[in-house]
Amino acid sequence: MDIAILGRIGYDLYSEEPHVPLPRARRFSRYLGGSSANMAVGLSRLGANVGIVSCLGNDSLSQFLIDYLNEAKVDTSRVQTRPGYLPSLCLTEVSPPDRFPQVFYRHNAVDTLLATAPGDLEYVSSAKMFITNGTSLCASPSREATYLALERAHQAGCRVVFDVDFRAMSWPSPAEAGLAVRLALPFIDVLIGNQPELMLVAGEPTLEAATEKLRSLPMLVSKLGEQGTRVWTGDKSVFLPPYKVDVCTTIGAGDGFASGFLYALLQDLPVEECLHYGNAAAAIVVSRLSCSEAMPTMAEVQALLSEQRKPAEPAR
Numbered sequence: 001m002d003i004a005i006l007g008r009i010g011y012d013l014y015s016e017e018p019h020v021p022l023p024r025a026r027r028f029s030r031y032l033g034g035s036s037a038n039m040a041v042g043l044s045r046l047g048a049n050v051g052i053v054s055c056l057g058n059d060s061l062s063q064f065l066i067d068y069l070n071e072a073k074v075d076t077s078r079v080q081t082r083p084g085y086l087p088s089l090c091l092t093e094v095s096p097p098d099r100f101p102q103v104f105y106r107h108n109a110v111d112t113l114l115a116t117a118p119g120d121l122e123y124v125s126s127a128k129m130f131i132t133n134g135t136s137l138c139a140s141p142s143r144e145a146t147y148l149a150l151e152r153a154h155q156a157g158c159r160v161v162f163d164v165d166f167r168a169m170s171w172p173s174p175a176e177a178g179l180a181v182r183l184a185l186p187f188i189d190v191l192i193g194n195q196p197e198l199m200l201v202a203g204e205p206t207l208e209a210a211t212e213k214l215r216s217l218p219m220l221v222s223k224l225g226e227q228g229t230r231v232w233t234g235d236k237s238v239f240l241p242p243y244k245v246d247v248c249t250t251i252g253a254g255d256g257f258a259s260g261f262l263y264a265l266l267q268d269l270p271v272e273e274c275l276h277y278g279n280a281a282a283a284i285v286v287s288r289l290s291c292s293e294a295m296p297t298m299a300e301v302q303a304l305l306s307e308q309r310k311p312a313e314p315a316r
Helices: 035-046 060-071 118-125 142-156 174-182 195-202 207-214 253-266 271-286 298-308
Strands: 003-006 010-015 028-033 050-056 075-081 089-092 102-105 129-133 159-163 190-194 219-223 229-233 236-240
Touching: 003 035, 003 118, 003 142, 010 060, 028 035, 028 060, 035 050, 035 060, 035 129, 035 253, 035 298, 050 060, 050 118, 060 075, 075 118, 118 142, 129 142, 129 253, 142 159, 159 253, 174 195, 190 195, 190 253, 195 207, 195 219, 207 219, 219 253, 229 271, 236 271, 253 271, 271 298
Parallel strands: 003 050, 003 129, 010 089, 050 075, 129 159, 159 190, 190 219
Antiparallel strands: 010 028, 089 102, 219 229, 229 236
């Protein structure tokens, strides 16, 4: 694998009735969801050879999810099966441009039952890049499996990427989530998070203080929403504003950004170029409904780059 990803594969239902509050919505479309699965699809569409380590049930929804990943050319040979358990479910209201409330059902979700075997750890450590996120740390045994995979990938010299992906419903408290991620920091080469997530991980009340504490990491990626993105490498940073599109839904923007950014990073492109790929992919995703099916191809990313490309702010 170019990239091994460990984490949640989920089932998403998006309302087909724009601006209808979720309690009154009656028509929904189904999609593959989950940050890890979305990134797997996004990276595969861009041309990376991607595999996912996860856990699903033996139900019809799990079958839909595994079929979708296989069709997206994501290797699913390391997706475990736990009969009797279900994937998490997410319902989303679609009220552009800025209202997308979600309801999650994650009681005993099957992804939290992931237990890595020696073969899974070998699979992870043989990849060029290993990606996981905070949701994988929310419960046992997936928490211990994730720490083991992080440790093994780091020891093997993989580039280790961690997306904070904080979901409040998965944790007893934000403080517990922050602590769980801090314990993983020694293994991480690239940390990705939005402003609240970076403050949560650092245990600081401001983004500035959090950034100062986390800049000791080899690479810190700060997602600033509609303002753009900033990447810190040591004492230097590069900032790029977002690409302009009409917003359909902002759900999945972070997964789209990560897919574009990490694909470019896999190619050893300069940080500024990685930001262009990430911001362009994110813009395409927010212009479409859903996360997984909204992930762009390389041709679509390159088309947007040629239309709107502007230089990033120089490193400082």
